[in-house]
Amino acid sequence: MTDVFVALGANLSNPKKQILRAIDALQHLPDSKLIACSPQYSSAPMGPQDQPDYVNAVAQLQTTLSPHQLLDELQRIELEQGRVRKDERWGPRTLDLDLLLYGQQVIQDERLTVPHYGMTQRAFVLIPLYDIAPALILPDGRQLAELVAACDSSTLFRLPD
Numbered sequence: 578m579t580d581v582f583v584a585l586g587a588n589l590s591n592p593k594k595q596i597l598r599a600i601d602a603l604q605h606l607p608d609s610k611l612i613a614c615s616p617q618y619s620s621a622p623m624g625p626q627d628q629p630d631y632v633n634a635v636a637q638l639q640t641t642l643s644p645h646q647l648l649d650e651l652q653r654i655e656l657e658q659g660r661v662r663k664d665e666r667w668g669p670r671t672l673d674l675d676l677l678l679y680g681q682q683v684i685q686d687e688r689l690t691v692p693h694y695g696m697t698q699r700a701f702v703l704i705p706l707y708d709i710a711p712a713l714i715l716p717d718g719r720q721l722a723e724l725v726a727a728c729d730s731s732t733l734f735r736l737p738d
C-alpha cells in the first residue's frame with residue numbers, strides 16, 4: 578500500500594458538488610482506500626482571471642494501483658464529470674484531479690510528473706494538504722509546513738463544511 582495525495586479543483590457546473598462527487602468516486606476506486614479528505618476552499622483563479630473562482634480540496638488515499646493505473650482512474654473520473662479538454666491553457670474546468678504525491682517516489686515521464694510541478698507554490702494545494710498531513714515531508718526533503726509558511730494564501734477561503 579502506498580500513501581498518495583490527490584488535488585481536486587473545479588470552477589464550472591456547481592464546483593462544490595463536482596468536488597463531492599469526485600470524492601465519492603475516489604472512495605470507489607479499485608484496490609484503494611480513501612483515508613482523508615480536506616475541507617473545501619474557495620480560491621481566486623490562477624492563470625486567466627476571466628473565469629469563476631475555484632473550489633479546491635485535497636484527498637489522501639492508500640492504494641496498490643501503480644502511478645499510471647491511478648492516473649488512468651483519475652482521468653476517467655474527470656471525463657465522467659464532463660471534463661472537456663480545450664485548447665486554452667489554464668482555462669476553466671468542471672473537474673481537475675492532479676496526482677500530487679505517490680509515496681516518496683519521484684516520477685518523470687511523458688504522462689506524469691510527481692511530485693506535481695506546481696504544488697510547492699500553490700496555496701490552494703498546500704493549505705488543504707497541510708490540513709490532512711501537517712507533518713508531510715516532500716521527496717526532496719522539504720517540509721510541507723515550511724512551504725505553507727512561505728505561500729501567499731490571501732485569496733484562499735475555507736468554505737463551511
Ligand code: ROI
Pocket residue numbers: 585586587620621622623624631632633666667668669673701
Ligand atoms: N486556480 C485555482 N485557484 N485553483 C485551481 O485548481 C486551478 N487549476 C488550474 C489553473 C487553471 C492553473 N488555475 C487554478 O488548472
